Amino acid sequence: MNTTTLPDLNSCPPAAFIDALRGIYEHSPWIAERAAAHRPFPSLAALKQALQAVVAHASHDEQLALLRAHPELAGKAAIAGQLTAESTGEQAASGLDRCSPEEYARLQELNAQYGEKFGFPFILAVKGPTGRGLSRAAIIATFARRLENGIEDEMQECLRQVHRIAEIRLNALLAVQLRFGPQVMDRAEALGAISDADEGLTCAYMTPAHQRTAIQLAEWMRAAGMDTHIDAVGNVVGRYAAAQADARVLMTGSHYDTVRNGGKYDGRLGILLPIALVQYLNERGERLPFHLEVVGFAEEEGVRYRGTFLGSSAITGHFDAALLEQRDADGVSMRDALTAAGHDPSAISAIARSPDSLLGFVELHIEQGPVLLQRGLPVGVVTAIAGSSRYLVELGGVASHAGTTPMDMRRDAAAAAAEIVLLVEQRCSGRGSLVGTVGQLEVPSGSVNVIPGQCRLSLDIRAASDEERLAAVDDILAGISAICARRGIGEKLWKLVEADAAPCSPRLMDMLGAAIEDSGLPRFDLLSGAGHDAMEMAKITEVAMLFTRCGNGGISHNPLETMTADDAEVAGEVLLGFLRHLDDSRGK
Template identity: 70%
Template sequence: MTSLSDLNASSTEQFVQQLHGIYEHSPWIARRAAAARPFASPTALKRELQRVLGQASPEEQLGLIRAHPELAGKAAIAGQLTAESTREQAKSGLHLCSAEEFATLQRLNADYKARFGFPFILAVKGPTGEGLTRQDIIATFARRLKNRRADELVESLRQIKRIAELRLNDLLEVRLPFGPAIMRHCETLASHSDSSYNLTCAYMTPAHQQTAAQLAAWMTEAGMQVTTDAVGNVVGRYASSLPGAKTLMTGSHYDTVRNGGKYDGRLGIVLPIAVVRHLHERGERLPFHFEIVGFAEEEGVRFKSTFLGSTAVTGKFDLSLLEQVDADGVSMREALAAAGHDATSIGAIARDPQDLLGYVEVHIEQGPVLLERDLPLGVVTAIAGSSRYLVKLKGTASHAGTTPMTMRRDAASAAAEIILLVERRCGQGEALVGTVGQLKVPHGSVNVIAGACQLSLDIRAASDAVRQAAVDDILDGINAICARRQVDVELELLLSASAAPCAPWLMAQFDAAVASVDIEPYALLSGAGHDAMAMAAITDVAMLFTRCGNGGISHNPLETMTADDADIAAQALLHLLRNFQPKA
């Protein structure tokens, strides 16, 4: 066994030799990192090795990439891989490929090498370190083959850093106290779905209720007092023994978008549960009550209404929403009753702001900022405000072959022009984005001019003034487009959420927590909405982001993170709890 103390005390050459298998045939990385000793933790060592690689010349980086073997390639067949590569490829069963799988990998290797000029690199031990399946490897191979060369160079280096991280864990016998359990719990929750072929968990469906029951069971096992309220929020309370103690809250949502990812929302529930379990096992209590809330609804999938769980907690729940109906004509009130909830008790959920110390939320970033900066954690400065509309266009359906182009009232063409307007206008503002995520031609036919069209509109910005200016310009533009095209338009406001700045005093404590795990604090904006936005109505809020892999993709089955990042986020949250200072 090699220890961190051994590495810190050894000569430079001994240090290089001890780390010889971490970066494939590239001793120069360890040699340059040796000057930064002593390292306070394995994380500090990993970060320095990554820094050296990041600052290396393009030629050195490309040389490192080319030093890696192909997956199930000639070197593997001939038994010429390093011991580390042999173990990694075996972990994913690449030595057990069927004839068809082997032929597919050989073809992909050849195509990839011809396209990019270097071998395909993938951390085959995967996000958890337990190994990807051969099917996962082949699917990733095929997907990345479509990338641009510059993007693949960057992604190859990221994969090399992940491989090195896992190899260092093995060398130093690092045991992650939180990460593996957090990842397993996210996998377990993903097994409860409204769909048989993807992850969809909509409000008050059977899958939603199963997820709530599982969260309640884990909270109970972690030593918490657990209740489920009238909107389906699952609340775990880790009580303080101090009389008159106030409450620090955390949590996130457990519903998902359609065909969503495993970590969005759920990470912010299962991660603090793991931390509380750690405290409970040690008999350690905090000088305040600590509550984890699994908010029942945030995404708006079933009833086109968002933040139902958190607005109930803040006392802002709109009771008229109970009459909203889903695609099957079931009202929210009926769905709640069918699940055993009493809608008349929703008002009693509201919390007294005087009892609260604040609200903190851990969430996967859902973007590429941390990934591009090689950072596992980031502290959020503010959550962008959002305006959402449903735009309904009504033109005239007529024959596609006999109606002259100058005489058409084409709703689809008006929609196309609106989409381009949104793209153009939202490209003009700082921290401003606009999206048309839904587009539908009801009862459309290939040979009929579209008589109707519906589209969604989502405008977000860090500044409410910037967002509102964009909204005003876009709505004016929509009216002008429709007037010119003689298309009627109906605009329905679905959501208007103000930007939510994070509290500086809480951000400072998250900064200290991040620094305590040997990560340099980094501040970033959240372009996505979160339950913390709603909670800001009654208490100060702050958020900690974890790195999102696969280019930052989220709201998608490709959404991913690693057990190492989950672990370090949990350690940061634990530090915050143990060192928490109420607002002066």
């Protein structure tokens, strides 16, 4: 059987183009018909974007008709054998044709509830992030979770799932073989099984899971063709050497520790994808005009010792040796944990790199937010990493009887806290990159019939501009003092973090942007509101970041964090193009 190719689709008559793509979007040939006018497409990614753009610009009624063209999962049409060949194969790939009576009954119940609430069928790309198929349990869990969505949010999620189904079908039509994505997804899954916890993924600094993860990363680096070692702070460092021994170093990588019950791609994507690229280059015998170092930073999250960027700060020469005496919840010092793991804390200072030896640092990371997802883009260029100010606030009022204390005589710590939450929201709303969050709010020893005498809350203020962030912090702290004075509440503040914003290098940003455009995609720039190792690396070299789309509404630091093998593939192609066009001429 002849394989359809992208050149075939670009050159065939419009009617043949529409016919070739007839099964890509369920019973909706109008999508291919409108996209045909935008040929030729320079890449498969560009074709996918064009098809998505047609749907995005369609009317609400057309979008709704597209959703309603899809069958229910394990529904009556499936039982009657009335599905398209594409839908039949997809549902079978996830075993929906082999449901137990209990699973079938549950799916019918969910289908009925969903249809009544939303008026269109539940749509899920059942072949999943890897294209190989989700389990029935995962499908049912996703079905139940999404029933809680609002109508507009769920409609947009269904449209995204339609595009993912179309992407998988296009891959099959064109016999696409992904070079990087499947390996990255499989290895993220393998690392996700190494955890400190019995359920979920937790990998804290220098725990057994952390050490096992480091050993596994080192093995993959060596197999890819890198000279590899684990340094004194626990960083896993692999070097793919240039032909010239005196060449400088481009560093890439991210962290391999996680938050408690975290996601599988946060940090780890930025290690695993570069390893896959090095393996590809090594198999081709292709060397770069600079040494490429892939670094799995040992610690970025601060879970065990409340000291962040331990791995990258050692490389920049800013590791705080006082942290070695910090103790975890079990009373184990960081120094003892390192020693027990076979590391020499006294050698950490020797890890520091000379800025003159570096070409720069580029970090690939899952976005951890919904911006790329909402724009239908697989990758984006980061402009800057927002600076952050974090505080812990303790409020002291008077605990008294809820029934006998008049409202105008109360010193209610929780009421003051509520006013502070609204103050933060008001001061940070509608001001560009500025965001403010009260993520922790506690009434110690609270009781239903007692006016709160104490309250604790956190403040997290971030912005791309340090000036804007610090001005907001000043206003909020002044506002807290005014609220407390008016309410007769005592206040105590502790500063937890003060991190300056880190702008990305315009030169490296433009090179990433050019690599994105070379892949047939539009360049899109966005801010990182989350902190990353690139913030620390910016102290000694130019930095850049490439974000990859995050699924499930942009959820991260959560087991629901997800991405696709296809998006990993796009990121790999972009990063590979970036590496091939970067040279070691700057400053020489």
